[in-house]
Amino acid sequence: MFVLRRAVEADIESIYQVDKAxxxxxWLVESIRDDIEDKDNRIYYVIDVDDQVIAYAGAWLVADEGQITNIAVLPNYRRQGYGAILTRKLIKECFAQGMQEIFLEVRVSNQAAQTLYRRLxxxxxxxxxxxxxxxxxxxxxxxxxxEKE
Ligand SMILES: CC(C)(COP(=O)(O)OP(=O)(O)OC[C@H]1O[C@@H](n2cnc3c(N)ncnc32)[C@H](O)[C@@H]1OP(=O)(O)O)[C@@H](O)C(=O)NCCC(=O)NCCS
Incomplete structure (x- = not known):
């Protein structure tokens, strides 16, 4: 069982630990804190398994463009759908909040992430x-x- 939920201030250290792994x-703890506290322009989600944060993802909202800043799943929890769940949630939220296009950067060698993004x-x-x-x-x-409505 997993829980997908909006990140809160109490998650900052756990998110940092995922990022570090x-x-x-x-990211610096301060940068994560800034993002999580800025609820108007940032969207951060985490996934808990057994009450522990095992993955997180974040996006910025700038004018009418979303920018996915990071998606990370702890190695032991990969290929179980969590990356896709988080990315879908960010996409849905960005579009629900008026974004017209969502951008991200990805290493040219990062086949795993590129495959995930292409599939979405x-x-x-x-x-x-x-x-x-x-x-x-x-x-x-x-x-x-x-997509046009
Ligand atoms: C990229 C990442 C977030 C994917 O998370 P994940 O939970 O393993 O992804 P999912 O299980 O949701 O995979 C969804 C689909 O993405 C693709 N995919 C994911 N990992 C893949 C891999 N290693 N090789 C090829 N395709 C992969 C597959 O199409 C997969 O569907 P399938 O398992 O049914 O074949 C994870 O590998 C990760 O944290 N990587 C390190 C951090 C990173 O690169 N973040 C992105 C920065 S831009």
């Missing part, structure tokens, strides 16, 4: 040269446009 350069409708829009460090790598810019 997953990325070579984790994202397409590659461009390339940012040397966007990432540790290791240095280009990023694909991917986006998803809101």
């Amino acid at each position: 997953v990325f070579t350069i984790p 409708g994202f397409t590659v829009k461009g390339l940012r040269k040397q966007y990432y460090s540790k290791p240095t790598e280009d990023a694909y810019i991917m986006s998803l446009v809101k």
Whole structure:
């Protein structure tokens, strides 16, 4: 059993621990705090399994564009659908809050994430040269446009 819920201030440390376990350069605790406290312009969700945060995802809302900033699932919990659940939730929330297009960056070598995003409708829009460090790598810019109603 899992619980998908909006992140709250009490989750900051758990989110940082997930980030640290997953990325070579984790976000600063202060940055995570800023994001979670700014409820008007940020959307953060976590997934709990056995009352522990095992995954999180966040997005920024800027004018009419969403920007997915991060999605991370602890290694032991991957390929169980949690990444897709989180991404779908962000997409739904971004569009519900008036965003017309959602953007994200992804390492060109990150096949797992690209496959996930493609399956949810994202397409590659461009390339940012040397966007990432540790290791240095280009990023694909991917986006998803809101369907006309
Ligand atoms: C990318 C990530 C979030 C995916 O999370 P996940 O919970 O394992 O993803 P899901 O189980 O929801 O997978 C959904 C679909 O994505 C694709 N996918 C996920 N992982 C994959 C992999 N390792 N290889 C190929 N396809 C993969 C598959 O199509 C999968 O569906 P399937 O399992 O039915 O084949 C996870 O691998 C992760 O945290 N990676 C490290 C952090 C990261 O790269 N974040 C994205 C930064 S842009």
